[in-house]
Amino acid sequence: MNRQRILLLSAVHPATDPRILYKIAPSLAMHYEVFCALPNAHPDQQESNIAFINLPCFRQLLSRLLFCHPVMLWKCLRIRPNLVHIFVPELIPAAFLFKWLGAKIIYEVQENLYKKFSIKQFNNGLLFRSIFRLFDHLARKSFFCVFTEDAYLDEYDNLAFPHAIIHNYASIPFINEYGVRRFAANDKPEFFYAGVISMERCFDVLVTALSKLKSRYPDFKMHLFGSVRFQPDEAASLPGYAEIRPNLIFYGYTDQKTLLSYAKNALAGIALLKPVADYPDSYTTKLFDYMALKLPVVASDFPLYRRVVEQSECGFCISPYDAGILYQKLLWLIENPEKSAVMGRNGRKAVEMHYNWKQEEAVLLSFYQTILEHSGES
Template sequence: MFWHKSSQTRPKVLHIATGNYSPRVIQKEVSSLAATYDVYVLQAVGLNDREEKAQIYPLSYYPQIWKRVLFNYPIILYYFFKIRPQIVHLHLWELVPFGCFCKLFNTKIILDVYENMHKKIASKEQYNQRLYKLLFQFFDKIARKYFFLIFAENTYLTSYPNLSKQHTVLLNYPRIEQFSTIQFRPNLQKPTIFYVGQISEERAFDTILKAICILKNQFSNIQLNLFGYFNNDGFAQVFQSWISENHLSENVHYFGMKAFEETAEISKDAFVGLALLKDFGDYRDSYPTKMFEYMATALPVITADFPHCLSVIQQAKCGFGINSEDENALVKKILWLLNHPKEAQAMGEAGKKSVEKYYNWRSEEKKLLDFYQSILNA
């Protein structure tokens, strides 16, 4: 069946995300594609995005992969035949079998590789079973051979040599216009620390909470505002136990998943953004997206002292890199920012200028559009 030879003037693109995924799917990729393509999105986890340029259809979210496959695949199939897209853009490995099915209808398949699973699979609860590991390895071989791939970091290419299809790297830089109206006004009488993203031990939250305990002795009303999600229920319980045992309920506030604009409004008194990563999996070679987002909003940044992170921070002169397992180093840098408000403000402004000049979505958008065009021409 070759349904793509129709009289339509704009190609159709279907994005599918059955679980957690990078905000790039809506905020960046979809927005960039909408000028040229008719874009449809099937998503299970809403991120409070406001993207009117795409037709969005909700899916139910299930933590278990087998449930996502069993209950969401029939819905996905329905919309696939209803929309009849030229390109299907997948955002999770579990969708590889569906991509293979789509290829029977002469559909081009893209897989977005957000994580280097070859380095991180051991940390994924849903992949701990031997069956899931074997399935990932099998799906990975299929994707390498038959799909077009988009990678989130250049370093991922070391794990993906000799690819059969075209591929590209899209760095998850911020869209400048998304942050242009956001402005933090630090209130040092009630100092607020800002964090957005996944909450886990790998993101150094044991270090962060220990630092808050130390800082509380000097600033009893210090605030830590957290936006995002816990990587697993086990760490969520450990986190809550730590808060209770150390009497931090008045200092640490968890707001869940929210759009960045809303997080900034809630945390408008913030004076620093945290983007710490431990030396785990592919983190040593990956940029924390939140680092660039903090920079885009003129917040000073404290991040990991990995070489690639330091190269950005030192070039932009917008913050500090520390050992993410050293709570005393974190406390020292936070105190420095509190005691040097003018210098901290200059750091934030320098970071924003650096994003506007170097680390923004414009260059990545061009790569995305060129990649799509090359796929349609393939």
């Protein structure tokens, strides 16, 4: 019996995007024939029962529209998928073409761009905003939708088709395979951060706190994984940056299979964001990975985060502007290893009970089944 064909499609996400590659695609591949079209994907990439389609990679939206999208259509239309799952709004026009050819469409909303435009550095012109609003509202009336956060429904409250909320919780089997935690000696403490590195995500506050920590623990290490969204001179102007620069290790964007191994000696995972754009309404996805790794977390004091961190007793929620409090919490975690370990175990237990991909996978598969059995237009 021929399995139905699913096309997972993004012109922006990297070929090792953890949500697409390590969660959604493997979950679907157990039941469907899955094709994954991503920038810089390798056709010989080894993931079970998933076929990869390489797309050109461009940072600027206009370049993607001119050079990536035509290649994407040429490579993907011939697949004749039963369902196309798009992960960025710029693909909405292409999705209408797939729909015209008979495919069902899922439009996944991973950020509230209506709030996010205020801090975006690229593709943020008035023309882009206007075009986004037009096609986003067309998609609401024409496609099925997936949301990664409950709060996004406050904006998307006029949907014509069924929707699902599928959180980006931690995959416990994946964490178990690639992220075995050990414990560092207290005289050389290590800390861990994964995600975009920017001032909006408290890099300036982190630098100030770590410069204070260096007087007590001069050999600490701060592992920083993710793309950097500021200029070198902007970082160099931060008080204390020059003193701690040898302690900061920047890895750039890194496959999650690789970066998790660097958490093995860490004492805490940092999940601080300032209350800008859609951050107070959205989980930083690494929060749940830290918890699954048994890392105590230091997170922003947003009500959304407090409900997870404080109820689970797995770390601290602090002001994202207060470097002094951050320093105190890091110092406490270094000097109270037994209590820190309890926090780590509490976080892992909370993930096993509530914040795991297995339960989200069930929602995903049920939603797909509903869509593919849906007899109306989509």
